[in-house]
Amino acid sequence: MIVLREVTKRFGAGPALDAVSLTVAPETTHVLLGGSGSGKSTLLRVVLGLLAPDAGEVTVDGVAVSPGRRAEIQRRIGYVVQEGALYPHLSAARNVGLPARARGWPAATIEARVTALARLVDLERPLLERYPAELSGGQRQRVSLMRALVLDPPVLLLDEPLGALDPITRTELQAQLVRMFRELHKTVLLVTHDVREAFVLGTTITLLDAGRVVQHGTFADLARRPATPLVTEFLRAQAPPPAMLEYF
Amino acid sequence: MARTRLGALLTAGLLLAAAAPAAAQPVRVGSKSFTESYILAEMIAQVIEETGEARVERKFGLGGTGIVYAALASGDLDVYPEYTGTIARAILKDPGVTTPAALRARLAERGLAMGEPLGFDNAYALAVARTTAGRLGLRTLSDLRGHRELTAAFDPGFLDRDDGWPGLRRHYGLEFGDVRIMEHALAYRALAAGRVDVITAFTTDGQLAREAVSVLADDRKFFPDYAAVLLARRALAERLPRTWAALERRLAGRLDSATMARLNAEVDLDGRSFAAVAASFLGARDGGGARRATLTRELPALTLQHLVLVGVSLAVAVALGLPLGILAARRRRLGQLELMGVGVLQTIPALALLSFMIPLFGIGRVPALVALSLYALLPIVRNTYAGLVSLDPQLVDMAAVIGLDGWKRLGWVELPLASVTILAGIKTAAVLTVGTATLAAFIGGGGYGTLIVTGLALNDAATILAGAIPAALMALAVHALFEALDRLAVPRGLRRRAAGPSGAPGTVLP
Numbered sequence: 155m156i157v158l159r160e161v162t163k164r165f166g167a168g169p170a171l172d173a174v175s176l177t178v179a180p181e182t183t184h185v186l187l188g189g190s191g192s193g194k195s196t197l198l199r200v201v202l203g204l205l206a207p208d209a210g211e212v213t214v215d216g217v218a219v220s221p222g223r224r225a226e227i228q229r230r231i232g233y234v235v236q237e238g239a240l241y242p243h244l245s246a247a248r249n250v251g252l253p254a255r256a257r258g259w260p261a262a263t264i265e266a267r268v269t270a271l272a273r274l275v276d277l278e279r280p281l282l283e284r285y286p287a288e289l290s291g292g293q294r295q296r297v298s299l300m301r302a303l304v305l306d307p308p309v310l311l312l313d314e315p316l317g318a319l320d321p322i323t324r325t326e327l328q329a330q331l332v333r334m335f336r337e338l339h340k341t342v343l344l345v346t347h348d349v350r351e352a353f354v355l356g357t358t359i360t361l362l363d364a365g366r367v368v369q370h371g372t373f374a375d376l377a378r379r380p381a382t383p384l385v386t387e388f389l390r391a392q393a394p395p396p397a398m399l400e401y402f
Numbered sequence: 403m404a405r406t407r408l409g410a411l412l413t414a415g416l417l418l419a420a421a422a423p424a425a426a427q428p429v430r431v432g433s434k435s436f437t438e439s440y441i442l443a444e445m446i447a448q449v450i451e452e453t454g455e456a457r458v459e460r461k462f463g464l465g466g467t468g469i470v471y472a473a474l475a476s477g478d479l480d481v482y483p484e485y486t487g488t489i490a491r492a493i494l495k496d497p498g499v500t501t502p503a504a505l506r507a508r509l510a511e512r513g514l515a516m517g518e519p520l521g522f523d524n525a526y527a528l529a530v531a532r533t534t535a536g537r538l539g540l541r542t543l544s545d546l547r548g549h550r551e552l553t554a555a556f557d558p559g560f561l562d563r564d565d566g567w568p569g570l571r572r573h574y575g576l577e578f579g580d581v582r583i584m585e586h587a588l589a590y591r592a593l594a595a596g597r598v599d600v601i602t603a604f605t606t607d608g609q610l611a612r613e614a615v616s617v618l619a620d621d622r623k624f625f626p627d628y629a630a631v632l633l634a635r636r637a638l639a640e641r642l643p644r645t646w647a648a649l650e651r652r653l654a655g656r657l658d659s660a661t662m663a664r665l666n667a668e669v670d671l672d673g674r675s676f677a678a679v680a681a682s683f684l685g686a687r688d689g690g691g692a693r694r695a696t697l698t699r700e701l702p703a704l705t706l707q708h709l710v711l712v713g714v715s716l717a718v719a720v721a722l723g724l725p726l727g728i729l730a731a732r733r734r735r736l737g738q739l740e741l742m743g744v745g746v747l748q749t750i751p752a753l754a755l756l757s758f759m760i761p762l763f764g765i766g767r768v769p770a771l772v773a774l775s776l777y778a779l780l781p782i783v784r785n786t787y788a789g790l791v792s793l794d795p796q797l798v799d800m801a802a803v804i805g806l807d808g809w810k811r812l813g814w815v816e817l818p819l820a821s822v823t824i825l826a827g828i829k830t831a832a833v834l835t836v837g838t839a840t841l842a843a844f845i846g847g848g849g850y851g852t853l854i855v856t857g858l859a860l861n862d863a864a865t866i867l868a869g870a871i872p873a874a875l876m877a878l879a880v881h882a883l884f885e886a887l888d889r890l891a892v893p894r895g896l897r898r899r900a901a902g903p904s905g906a907p908g909t910v911l912p
Binding site (some may be wrong): 199202204224225228229231233235237239241242243244245252253256257285286287301 | 794796797799800802803804805806807810814815818819821893894895896
């Protein structure tokens with residue numbers, strides 16, 4: 155469970171987050187939808203404790219996020235970013251094992267965990283001996299996801315995890331993520347600007363604009379009962395034109 | 403870490419090198435870096451060896467009065483040839499002290515002793531071509547008055563010293579049509595070619611013994627005395643009375659200007675070695691062959707010395723620079739101060755930095771190593787700092803999220819990611835140090851610089867190149883070595899990215 159209460163964060167002039175309140179229920183996937191600069195990524199960084207909010211409070215599984223308890227918070231969270239943020243000097247397997255190694259797990263335990271996760275994300279084990287630069291974009295994001303899962307945290311934060319992938323790989327991975335989140339009972343907060351992704355993955359959705367919550371609800375809520383014209387505009391902008399649909 | 407262990411080993415080696423020369427008490431003979439000083443020092447050394455009371459350590463070619471005197475004062479040298487005028491002006495800083503008795507009294511306060519004059523003066527003089535002297539009837543400096551049509555070529559030192567041209571001009575009321583700055587040896591050639599009429603000379607220049615040049619007499623006594631003497635620590639005469647007596651007996655009053663000029667000519671113009679010229683003067687049978695052959699024989703030893711200078715100082719610089727760079731990256735404000743400090747070190751001219759080391763570490767290899775280590779610091783600290791602060795922020799954030807903190811973050815993630823930049827800094831430092839290490843010879847640190855310093859003293863391009871070319875080759879070799887080391891020290895994943903044509907779009911900044 156992730157709870158944000160009236161969280162405000164300013165950079166320079168305008169607020170990046172303006173009194174944002176948000177609750178992600180346990181074992182659901184919540185999608186943060188919004189354009190560039192809407193404050194989505196800032197929100198994730200606040201939850202991770204990488205940024206301290208100017209006002210408001212954040213709790214993860216009942217633990218308040220504060221500078222003193224960052225380590226405790228980060229242990230409960232797996233984090234994936236758009237470009238993967240894999241360490242180029244380590245093989246994929248070493249990247250995946252890094253959080254476990256940092257906590258002093260025995261090598262054999264790490265190895266077993268890496269092999270299990272490889273099966274979970276559908277990667278062949280030998281592939282993990284490669285370096286990030288030797289992997290495809292889709293493979294890299296799978297490895298990044300493995301690393302986020304290695305300590306089996308209850309919460310996953312994903313910042314445009316599929317944003318840099320080609321459409322076919324993206325669609326394939328979206329389906330895989332839906333299955334995985336459900337099987338693993340993870341509480342997920344996922345950031346995207348892709349309406350299709352929000353539709354496929356999100357139990358609930360929050361549309362952010364300029365640091366404010368525009369609307370909160372299911373996809374059906376947003377589509378049928380838009381809080382403002384912006385909601386409709388945002389959803390329609392990415393829908394295929396009617397003439398195009400005739401070809402499907 | 404293997405690198406740290408290597409650093410510790412080399413630091414230990416440095417300390418051993420510092421402790422070594424305490425064993426037997428040899429007599430350390432010094433010289434400045436010009437022909438006459440080398441020859442006289444060689445004579446001193448040979449007389450001491452002949453007497454057999456003590457071993458001799460030769461520390462020749464030191465870079466100037468400041469350095470040689472500092473070495474004598476700090477006890478790193480026992481004796482070297484000096485000139486009374488220099489003692490009064492540059493050492494005692496009191497041109498009023500002129501008589502030998504007064505000089506001795508003042509030197510005694512400093513624990514130093516001055517021998518009897520060797521017999522010749524090495525003073526500044528003005529010289530003209532013999533034909534010019536005949537044509538214009540020039541015999542003395544006073545005769546030059548009114549000859550405004552003449553052109554002069556003076557060495558840079560003479561032109562602005564108070565006891566040089568400005569004083570001389572006032573004293574004799576001289577005026578020339580054109581006064582040029584020209585290096586000493588070149589001036590002789592210009593005079594021979596008839597391109598200038600009047601040049602500065604030293605009264606013992608080898609050229610005076612050979613060429614059709616007339617020295618004009620200082621008839622109104624402007625130039626101070628520059629009588630050659632031995633300058634020694636008083637303890638030397640007390641510890642080795644027989645040796646000191648032998649030096650006085652064999653050298654004092656034995657060398658007139660003409661003789662000294664002839665000996666200088668044998669080295670400068672005939673290419674004989676210092677040792678051979680000194681030996682034949684002392685009446686021994688010819689000790690060594692041609693100078694060049696002697697120098698070439700030294701090359702392997704000099705190569706080893708040079709390698710030690712570069713290797714040890716680089717290891718020390720890495721051992722210091724890496725932690726300093728890391729500290730600078732961690733504490734940004736302190737880091738700015740630190741980088742400024744290291745930068746300021748770099749602005750100190752190398753020769754000055756070397757001479758600052760003498761009061762602290764004496765002369766020889768140790769002060770050279772300290773100075774070279776300080777000099778090598780900047781590129782290493784800078785690149786370590788730059789490498790660490792320019793890391794992809796996503797990768798740094800991810801380290802925090804993953805739970806890497808402190809040393810783990812540094813050792814597992816930050817240093818490997820910055821390794822390419824850090825290694826480039828070490829490579830720059832290494833190649834620079836190969837060059838800077840040639841200056842070590844000025845404080846008796848050995849290495850290829852020894853040949854360069856000697857060559858400069860002899861105005862002998864071949865000898866200079868004998869030092870400069872191996873140094874350049876060593877710089878190339880060091881560069882190649884580091885290219886190979888790159889392949890070992892840089893993690894495979896980073897190397898591929900640096901080398902591969904396609905790169906890895908997923909691992910660079912968005």
